[in-house]
Amino acid sequence: EVQLVESGGGLIQPGGSLRLSCAASGFTVSSEYMNWVRQAPGKGLEWVSVIFSDGDAYYADSVRGRFSISRDNSRDTVYLQMNNLRAEDTAVYYCARDVSPYGLGAMGYWGQGTLVTVSS
Amino acid sequence: EIVMTQSPATLSVSPGERATLSCRASQSITTALAWYQQKPGQAPRLLIYDAITRATGIPARFSGSGSGTEFTLTISSLQSEDFAVYYCQQSNNWPGTFGQGTRVEIK
Numbered sequence: 001e002v003q004l005v006e007s008g009g010g011l012i013q014p015g016g017s018l019r020l021s022c023a024a025s026g027f028t029v030s031s032e033y034m035n036w037v038r039q040a041p042g043k044g045l046e047w048v049s050v051i052f053s054d055g056d057a058y059y060a061d062s063v064r065g066r067f068s069i070s071r072d073n074s075r076d077t078v079y080l081q082m083n084n085l086r087a088e089d090t091a092v093y094y095c096a097r098d099v100s101p102y103g104l105g106a107m108g109y110w111g112q113g114t115l116v117t118v119s120s
Numbered sequence: 121e122i123v124m125t126q127s128p129a130t131l132s133v134s135p136g137e138r139a140t141l142s143c144r145a146s147q148s149i150t151t152a153l154a155w156y157q158q159k160p161g162q163a164p165r166l167l168i169y170d171a172i173t174r175a176t177g178i179p180a181r182f183s184g185s186g187s188g189t190e191f192t193l194t195i196s197s198l199q200s201e202d203f204a205v206y207y208c209q210q211s212n213n214w215p216g217t218f219g220q221g222t223r224v225e226i227k
Contacts, residue, residue, distance in 0.1 A: 035216075037164075045156070045164065045207055045218045058214045061121070099169055105211020106154035106169035108176075113163055 002026040002109045004095045009114030012085055020080040020114060022095030030073040033098035035107055036080045038091035038116075048093070051078065052103065063089075085118045092116075122146050122210050126219035132227040139195040141222045143208035148188045152212035155184055155193045158221075159204045167206075168193065198224070 008020040022034070036048040049069040051057045057069045068081040078095060092113040099108030123146040133139045143153065151171035156164040166175040168184035171191060181196040195202055203226055208219040 044221045045158075045209070047209070047216045047218065050214065050216075060215045094163055099166060099175065104169055105152060105216050106166055106175075106209070107156075107164075108166045108169070110163035110165070 004111035006111040006114040009116045011117045017083045022078040024076045033103040034078045035096045037094045040091045090118045124219035130223045134227045141193040143191040145189045149210045149212035154209045156207045
């Protein structure tokens with residue numbers, strides 16, 4: 001069974017850094033497209049970043065240069081390093097896996113989310 | 121960046137009735153379109169991908185159609201568990217942008 005469990009969220013001051021983790025089970029993260037998607041309180045979904053099976057990554061314009069996605073294949077864990085955090089980064093952050101190993105871009109498996117609050 | 125526009129923002133439907141949700145892309149995305157359902161306090165759930173393919177375990181009352189820039193999600197006979205917010209998302213180009221959502225509420 002595919003499972004994704006996020007951790008690492010919390011309250012952080014503007015300008016601070018945080019690293020989110022997504023522990024996967026039931027599959028190998030290195031074989032799949034893995035995404036981070038966020039949702040600000042009361043708002044819609046915003047795609048944040050993806051790491052492809054070949055290790056390349058892509059970022060939304062709103063986080064490029066501040067966020068970095070990576071993975072540890074030995075731990076089947078994906079990370080989102082978030083630097084220079086802003087109030088507008090406050091959101092629930094979801095880890096999500098592509099529905100297909102061929103990377104269709106649709107996210108078929110989701111974690112429960114972890115809340116990041118950026119506030120002084 | 122491709123902009124996805126959903127309509128209506130809110131749809132009021134009685135149980136057992138049909139619901140039709142629309143999603144428009146700012147440029148052609150062929151059939152690279154997914155639909156998600158989200159209930160309060162829960163993660164989104166994939167319903168449809170590649171515009172027409174139901175994800176595993178999704179009931180047949182959910183169907184998707186469209187290509188290019190115009191897409192539709194149809195729920196043939198609304199059940200109580202279908203009242204939720206629905207999002208479309210394009211996956212033709214990165215970033216995989218979402219629409220702003222359509223809330224389906226009980227009439």
